[in-house]
Amino acid sequence: MLQTTTEMMEGEGPTARQQDVLDAVLRLLVEEGDRLTMTAVARRASCSKETLYKWFGDRDGLLTATVQWQASKVRVPPVDRKGLDLASLTSSLERFASDWLRVISSDTSIALNRVGVVHAGSDKRDLGAIVLERGRFALGRRLKPVLEAGREAGLLEFDDAETAFRTFFGLVARDVQIRLLLGDRLELTEAGIDGDAVRATQQFLALHGAKTGPKAL
CATH class of the missing domain: 1.10.357.10 (Tetracycline Repressor, domain 2)
Structure with a gap:
């Protein structure tokens, strides 16, 4: 069953590999701002877009997980x-x-x-x-x-x-x-x-x- 972004962040949290992806999103936001795309994230994180969609659902799901990941550091x-x-x-x-x-x-x-x-x-x-x-x-x-x-x-x-x-x-x-x-x-x-x-x-x-x-x- 597909794990939702909320379940991922509020359960055991993202895996180490998922954390790498979220950190890649944060770096891209610093570099490119709102021009963030799933293709760019997949390239930076060295994973497939299919994997991103499986883990996060869509771009909004990826952004939601990224914000939650950053907030979890508090x-x-x-x-x-x-x-x-x-x-x-x-x-x-x-x-x-x-x-x-x-x-x-x-x-x-x-x-x-x-x-x-x-x-x-x-x-x-x-x-x-x-x-x-x-x-x-x-x-x-x-x-x-x-x-x-x-x-x-x-x-x-x-x-x-x-x-x-x-x-x-x-x-x-x-x-x-x-x-x-x-x-x-x-x-x-x-x-x-x-x-x-x-x-x-x-x-x-x-x-x-x-x-x-x-x-x-």
Whole structure:
């Protein structure tokens, strides 16, 4: 039975060979932007178009898998809801923030988002919608359970998980992504990214950290 793109990405994930193909797509997006074709991907990845169609269905399926593959590089470390403390919650948020900053500052993400913006402003809205659904919205679905676990443990205070997530997202991103998309050559060092992740997490905890201390377990 043909494995769908969603099943591939949300199950065990893509195989090593499929990862090679998705990385080839990302490189081609950097080089060619919206001119990406299945023929070009097959040539770059040294595989047949028949294999691409078998794995991904069509060009939109391939783009969807590529966006999901890129977004999967932003890790959301699992938390122990029963034993969650401030240190483990902070570590989880910092890891998410640093991974996300590394991903959005990469040449491949910049190219992917630029093509998505172009699509969103034209009659070809496919990639713009894919980037939103499989990128930003998917990341929200993955991190919000961590925020809710923090609230259940008495470590965080907020009324709405989506609003809290947007606050954290904004503190992490600041103006970095828009500046990169517009061609600003920001020099984001590894140390600088880690420092920004710590700073954003501390700012978020200052806004939403519980004032009465954690609940008794």
